[in-house]
Amino acid sequence: MGTRLGKQTIRLDSKPVIQSWASIVGAKEGHGPLGRFFDEIVEDEYFGEESFEKAESKFLRETLSKILMKGKVSTGDIQYIFAGDLLNQCIAANFGLRESEIPFFGLYGACSTMAESLTLGSLMVEGGFAERCVCITSSHFCSAEKQFRFPLEFGNQRPPTAQWTVTGAGGVMVGKAGDGPxxxxxxxxxxxxxxxxxxxxxxxxxxxxxxxxxxxxxxxxxxxxxxxxxxxxxxxxxxxxxxxxxxxxxxxxxxxxxxxxxxxxxxxxxxxxxxxxxxxxxxxxxxxxxxxxxxxxxxxxxxxxxxxxxxxxxxxxxxxxxxxxxxxxxxxxxxx
Amino acid sequence: MGTRLGKQTIRLDSKPVIQSWASIVGAKEGHGPLGRFFDEIVEDEYFGEESFEKAESKFLRETLSKILMKGKVSTGDIQYIFAGDLLNQCIAANFGLRESEIPFFGLYGACSTMAESLTLGSLMVEGGFAERCVCITSSHFCSAEKQFRFPLEFGNQRPPTAQWTVTGAGGVMVGKAGDGPxxxxxxxxxxxxxxxxxxxxxxxxxxxxxxxxxxxxxxxxxxxxxxxxxxxxxxxxxxxxxxxxxxxxxxxxxxxxxxxxxxxxxxxxxxxxxxxxxxxxxxxxxxxxxxxxxxxxxxxxxxxxxxxxxxxxxxxxxxxxxxxxxxxxxxxxxxx
Missing domain, CATH: 3.40.47.40 (Stage V sporulation protein AD)
Known part of the structure; x- marks a missing residue:
């Protein structure tokens, strides 16, 4: 039920457990300082698909599979999935998760989506509405550059304050019981x-x-x-x-x-x-x-x-x- | 706490109340068969703004004001707002609600957004996480045509299966007690x-x-x-x-x-x-x-x-x- 501590904060008295988690990243992320912590590194920026958007959907789909596998559950054990991404109309999530058969809440929180989905998934568990929720999101350097900035082929210069969109997907399964965080x-x-x-x-x-x-x-x-x-x-x-x-x-x-x-x-x-x-x-x-x-x-x-x-x-x-x-x-x- | 009745359904035992609601629409909607049910009809498709996108944000902002006024509450009485729209990166909601100071969950459910937001807002009340939530969404014929189809100036023909994007915003305040639905x-x-x-x-x-x-x-x-x-x-x-x-x-x-x-x-x-x-x-x-x-x-x-x-x-x-x-x-x- 939670205890409201103020205008913005809730203490989750049942302390929902993050039962499993998974991450799949692109080459640049895999070769970075945290490389060894990721479940899978995909060198091909198309991930074997025909477009960057479809590749991003595949990052999500595969990450969902890994979360379920690592959590030793199947899609039928998940009551809700909370997901979103940066693409117009959130197509990475909509297409990446369309075969999942899990009741779906689409989110748009830009780069706050992981925290937004984890918040809502945890509240669903705390409220007794779900045994388990998956909270998941993705982004892709190439689909984001194309959509937000310039086509890669244009070869534009980047100002020093610019950031680099991470290619990959990450997510967690939050549930009632277990030993996890x-x-x-x-x-x-x-x-x-x-x-x-x-x-x-x-x-x-x-x-x-x-x-x-x-x-x-x-x-x-x-x-x-x-x-x-x-x-x-x-x-x-x-x-x-x-x-x-x-x-x-x-x-x-x-x-x-x-x-x-x-x-x-x-x-x-x-x-x-x-x-x-x-x-x-x-x-x-x-x-x-x-x-x-x-x-x-x-x-x-x-x-x-x-x-x-x-x-x-x-x-x-x-x-x-x-x-x-x-x-x-x-x-x-x-x-x- | 709710009672789960199956894979997709929850019965909300506390029966959260829709305490107030408001709708503002454009001219075409106002002149349609339901015209007399809307709170306000705006004849100017720009709503006094410089762009269709800013007009859509204003529809949302004004609708939120009406919901609060009709419910006799102020923004400080609302724990969460659930909102989204059709525009890329949901800018109608993000800009229309940025001055609200209400903890915000951005959604993307395309035209299902009203039902999605009402579901989540009601669960927050049922779960004891909120006294009151606002669930709200918008769309605008002109911003949608421009983004999804053709610029209006192009004057394209519409196939008979096409639908007409509603201009306006609608929303509700759902809370713990009251006489409403x-x-x-x-x-x-x-x-x-x-x-x-x-x-x-x-x-x-x-x-x-x-x-x-x-x-x-x-x-x-x-x-x-x-x-x-x-x-x-x-x-x-x-x-x-x-x-x-x-x-x-x-x-x-x-x-x-x-x-x-x-x-x-x-x-x-x-x-x-x-x-x-x-x-x-x-x-x-x-x-x-x-x-x-x-x-x-x-x-x-x-x-x-x-x-x-x-x-x-x-x-x-x-x-x-x-x-x-x-x-x-x-x-x-x-x-x-």
Whole structure:
């Protein structure tokens, strides 16, 4: 049933368990610093399909299979799937999951989708509405560049604040019982728009939203600032991460010694030439379902605040001179 | 906590109440057969804004204001808002609601969004996670034509199976207590794809999904086929409605005497030249928040099964030769 701790936060008293997780990534991600944590690395950016969009759907479909296999369940054991992606009309999820036969809730949270889906899936379990939910998302460098920026063939230059869309899919199965990491708190974000208009600097647009949600989380839970061994934002990148830390500092929240960002962690920015770091729905999803949950399950980490961040703009809104609204959802995950 | 009745259906034992509702529509909808049920009719398709996208955002923003005003609450009384729309990256919702300061879950369910949001909002109330949720969506003929089909200036011809995107926004506030219509059952759809590839015939693509969910609803609840005074699908249009009735008949579900479709109801297809009828997220949303809930609250109807239907394709997926996956979510609404 949960206990409401404030305007944005719920404590999940049953502590739903993340029973299994899986991640499949592309070559660049596989060759990055977290490569060994992913379940599968796919060198072919088409994943054997005819288009980048179909490849992205396949990343999702295969990741769902792995989650079920690792959790030793079949699709019939899952009550709901929460999924979304960055593509127009979320076709990666819609097509990737269409054969699953699982009751489906489509989401759009941009790069916050992993945290949004995990929040809703965990609440469904906590509320007694589901025995098990799958929460899953994807992104693909090539489909995202084509849709949001330029065709790859155009060979445009990237500004230093740009981020690199992660190719891959990640997801989890959350359920009632088990030994895995548990979802203990969810703090749901409001849309925050500080007037940033540069679509090549999404970190700056998202940092205030991340700061807002993290601040609300500590205010509403009353947890000490050093409660979590890791506070990890979705994909602010190097620039956004630093900005977020500065904004948190202004709110009296000094957490820089145990703060990191999935977009910073997933690539070696220097060697891999990814400018400010990774982005895309898959960025936080594969770092969660690869690195973070592995570390938790081995008890190398015990308490993590996972903060998915999303920039809620579109190419059309940017062309029309609009600023970039952003959102961040926080999920407190603990070994208990 | 709800009682799970089967793979797709939950009975909401606390029967969350639809405490207030509002709808704002464009000129064509206002001049249609349901015109007198809408809260406001906006003759200017730009709604005083500079673009169709900004106009659509304004429809949403103003509808949210009306829902709150009619419900005599302020934004601070709402724990969650569930919203989405048809535009790429759901910018109507993201921009229309960015000043609301309400914890936000973005959805993409195409034209099923009203039913999807109402399902999730009601479950949040049933689960004890929220006192009140707002569930809301929008669409706009001009922004949808531009994005999904052709610029209006092109003046393309419409095939007879085409549907007309409803301009407007509709939404509800669902909460714990009150005298209004109540959400008693939710049956969540799976993605169904029967291989239809004609994006100008979405009714045929969605009818099998509607049939699948309605069949599951009756099978899992055990309710008699004449339990509802009205079973109303989202926006199958004339052709899709007839197909759905035929498919239901094949499943032994004869409900044609109390079956209708929001897309058929909202326009006078002959006089208004809307071909097969209305579509778009706002179609089922404004028929629900205009006509259906008014009829229920006056007890002119007592039991309605509201079945939002969505076609989960995109222009890109159609260009790549893909078929059209569809989904339908059913919500049983009753006066008790």
């Amino acid at each position: 548990r979802v203990v708190h969810v703090t749901t974000g409001k849309i925050v728009d500080m007037g940033i208009t540069d679509a090549n600097d999404m970190g700056s647009a998202m940092a205030p939203a991340a700061c807002d949600t993290i601040t609300a989380h500590f205010r509403e839970t009353g947890l000490p600032l050093n409660y979590y061994e890791l506070i990890v934002t979705g994909d602010l990148g190097i620039h956004g991460k630093n900005l977020c830390l500065r904004l948190l500092e202004e709110n009296g929240i000094t957490v820089k010694d145990f703060f990191d960002d999935c977009g910073v962690m997933i690539y070696d920015q220097q060697k891999q030439k990814t400018d400010c770091g990774g982005s895309g729905c898959a960025c936080s999803a594969v770092v969660l379902a690869g690195y973070i949950l592995e570390k938790l399950s081995r008890r190398e980490l015990n308490r993590v605040l996972f903060v998915g961040t999303g920039a809620l703009h579109s190419p059309i809104s940017v062309q029309q001179g609009e600023s970039i609204p952003a959102i961040a959802h926080a999920v407190g995950i603990e070994m208990v | 109540r959400v008693v059952h939710v049956t969540t759809g799976k993605i169904v794809d029967m291989g239809i590839t004609d994006a100008n015939d979405m009714g045929s693509a969605m009818a099998p999904a509607a049939c699948d969910t309605i069949t599951a609803h009756f099978r899992e609840t055990g309710l008699p086929l004449n339990y509802y005074e009205l079973i109303v699908t989202g926006d199958l249009g004339i052709h899709g409605k007839n197909l759905c009735l035929r498919l239901l008949e094949e499943n032994g579900i004869t409900v044609k005497d109390f079956f209708d479709d929001c897309g058929v109801m909202i326009y006078d297809q002959q006089k208004q030249k809307t071909d097969c009828g209305g579509s778009g997220c706002a179609c089922s949303a404004v028929v629900l928040a205009g006509y259906i809930l008014e009829k229920l609250s006056r007890r002119e109807l007592n039991r309605v099964l509201f079945v939002g239907t969505g076609a989960l394709h995109s222009p890109i997926s159609v260009q790549q030769g893909e078929s059209i996956p569809a989904i339908a979510h059913a919500v049983g609404i009753e006066m008790v």
